Amino acid sequence: MTEPVRVRMYNVGFGDCFVVSIPGPERDHVVLVDCGRHSGTLMDEPPFWDVVERVVADLPRVDGKPAVDVLVMTHRHRDHVHGFSREELWRDVRVGEVWMPWTENDADPVARGLKEQQDASAARSFHALRAFGAGARPAVDIALNSITNQGAMDTLRGFGCPVRYLPDPLRPQGTVLTGRSGGGLGLPAGLTVHVLGPSRDRATITLLDPPPGSAYLRMVPAAAHAHDVAFDAAAPYDSPPLDVPRPWAGDWDISRPEYEARVGAGGAPLVDDDLLAHLDAAACADAEGLAMSVDHALNGTSLVLLFEIGKLCLLFPGDAQWGTWKAMLANPDWEQKLKDVRFLKVGHHGSHNATPVEFVEGYLHDAVAMLSVSATAYNTKGWKEIPKDELVEAMQAAGRLDLLVRSDKPAPRSPRVTSDPGGFWTEVRLDVDGGP
């Protein structure tokens, strides 16, 4: 019997960080999928940078240095890449290949157009939302999540190894990567990777293109180009708010007491603090809509990978949305592969728009699923449906999941599950021979 494959989920809060270890003749080969935490994670336990240090420390050594064979960035959201923004933590790491979705390829004009639109919309909504104060904080976090994350991207491109943008533009519907033998870094022998998304078809690209939010473009052109410095700073909420110029030549501004004196009237006051707070919230709905549209679009760029090792299929869908899933499920070549999936990384922290019911009902059986989510990401203010109870219930219906491991809950008791005593990670072992 071949040694089992191990998938380790690091507890990054609201974010993703997975390490797949594939035993080889000389050493374990490692695929690292994402490393990030959302700024909306309210509790820093365990501290995020300690987790990132552990990820690096736990990597196998090649020539005495921590090594990653394939480093996958599923999409450019902060909750998937923020761990790379401190370059010094990764300086010693040797990487065989870095994989990213095709939408990150600056040499591809379509990708460049999309990225410019996404970056600009994220920056505009971020700037606009900050003007609305504390009430807009969850929305600011959503915008912040989508902002270029340039520091992390620089780290990812700076490992001195090849960077692949997937799927291959020449084989958009059937990129398959096969490992080669040998002790060097890179895709190991015995591992085949099918790239299922993101699609390059026109309909999918449309979904990746958020509304332009053009008014904000005209308001914050300078800021939209200077965001990188400010955004990775420690206190993004303290930055100065959007400076909207006076919309007319004359000075008609008056204070609230002056206004109330002008309106006079003995009746009930026209405005109170509550109304103004509501008004501020209502007025930022437009910018919030833009922020959420960019969030949705960037999730849609997720690289969807199906790993095949022996008889074992593992699916890492990133945070892919319905557009990508729809294309995947419609492809007859992938139907059997998707039915063979025995490990699922649950998309988008368990929100219901990242795992379609068609997949759960028609494909999922006898699988292990891992769900990375924080119990404290704005749960009291919104986001109550991440993860979505109905989805979790449906996945747990008889025959679909053998095991569900959630980072916000104690690990299930099973001989296949191991947990770090310090709470840094949980790991499952998966058999590659198809046996139990």
Add this chain to the structure above:
Amino acid sequence: MTDSDGGTADPGAGAPGPATSATIAAEVAAKTRRDDARRAVPAPRRRRLQIYALDPMRMENTGAGFVTPRITLSVPYEPLAPGPVGQRIQVVDYDGARRTFYEPVDLDDPHLLLSDGLTPSENDPRFHQQMVYAVVASTWEAFEAASGRRIGVRGGPLKVFPHAFYGENAFYDPTLKALLFGYFQADERDAGANLPGQMVFTCVSHDIITHETTHAIVDRLRPGFNEITNADVLAFHEAFADLVAIFQHFKLEQVLVDAINERQADLTTAEAISGMARQFGFASAQKAPLRTALDDTPDPGAYQRTLEPHARGVILVQAVFDAYRTTYLARVQDLLRLASGGSGILQAGRPHPDLVNRLAQEARATARLFFDRCVGAFTYLPPIDVTFADFLRALVTVDFVASPDEDSFRTAIIEAFRRRGIYAGEAGSLADRAVALPFTEMSALLPDAVSLLWTLTARARGEFSEASADERAIQNQVFPQLAWWAKQNAVELGLQPHVDKERPISVAAAHSTVRIDVDGQPQVVTVLQVVQRRPDLAVADRRLGGIVPKAGATVVIDAAGVVRYVISKSLPAAAAGGDVRLDELARTVDRFDRSDPRAAYRSAADGRMRVNFALLHGGYTPVEEE
């Protein structure tokens, strides 16, 4: 006059004592009142206010150069505090983006009373306040005239924020009961006739103000339409608001005359008539008005395919406008023959001014008919879950009731809807009698409640005040009666029997109104909106993601207490699957789950499936095409 300070302050009084002194004071007060009454002039009925005709972008070549046309609107008079703040409309100029208030206009200032308000200017926020007030008031009045009753007098004032935020958007917020208008800089590269980079104010666009006000009024007419329960709901909101804005164009005399001079008889092809929000469209580099009501080659398959709410709504707008055009052109055929020596084809160039006036008159009268029917249709719409087919049947029904013998309106409507693939599914025929809703003769036995409601309607006439104590007492008496009746008759209304907490029935709204029937007699019409919440189904049907489905019925009752129409939206007793409405609700929830960018972050309790006009107007509700 000094005020009375008791008898001690009145040394001349022969017989001291507070009673006598009070009597004198009362006499003096009475005399003063008589004097005042002799001097007083009656309060004016109307207030005239200048506004831009449509919006500041529309330029007109007068021969002496280009000017921005302005017109004077006449709105109902009410005393106004600076703001303007009246009883029902309160303009509050607070800017959320800049966190400041702006100087409020005092329309009761004698100078402004004499000059029909401030002269239009983009640079003066006080003019913006004046224009937004005038257009909101004018739209509101049009709705009340068409529906024959006061709308939402008791629903609290409508707050209007003309410079609420920075952004290419404007919307009605049902929670705040407020209209929020944004402002933004026009596109730097391509701003149409706007100055590149100039500030564009949505609160001085006649179309945008009318559109948003309509959302606020629909919220008062049918609060149940705020829930997104099928693919038509959002589209209906948008379409109805656009239709009102377009039919309001016909009230603007100069716009009509210009359109006729430009396009001769068929003024409907003029952009100023059939286009929506022209300045906004150009300022956002769209190179066209935001939307157009004109469509010569309708695609009967588009309605099935199109799910994006604005695109779907445009189909309904174009259907109604198509019927308008047919009706108007039929009405002016005689005039055109008279003016052309019998051919019906006018000579090139500007028509004779007399003809222009007559054509304008017909255009206005036809627009008034269409507006009245569109508003009147609300009587026959269900309280929840509206569809285009419901609107079609309601339009035909209201026309049948108002004009049983003259069928040109309803045949034009049925044909225009048919050309766009919109049918009254259950009617089974295109005949107007089949499309009209069926008549019932269910005895209601509600004469007391009906007459109490009528008392409320009669008292609300002409008032802008809060409900008085006895009116509240009537309301407290009448609503429990109506709810009791609805529970007793649940099955006849197409509902399931009432069960507290699981299947509760309530009366969401009730009003009565009077109209003159075709035989010249007054006809009192009472309309109830009965709603049944179904938390039991929300638990049983997991597809709904926690959204509580509702059944409901609009009940139309005559003066004798006889139920004439029941317009039901039913739900099954249990979630067995295969129910048309539940399946459509499940599909709609699913579509939003998949494509609404907010879906991941919002629960049912957070209003995930409630109408949010901010996101709708901002274009952030991408619903994928099927």
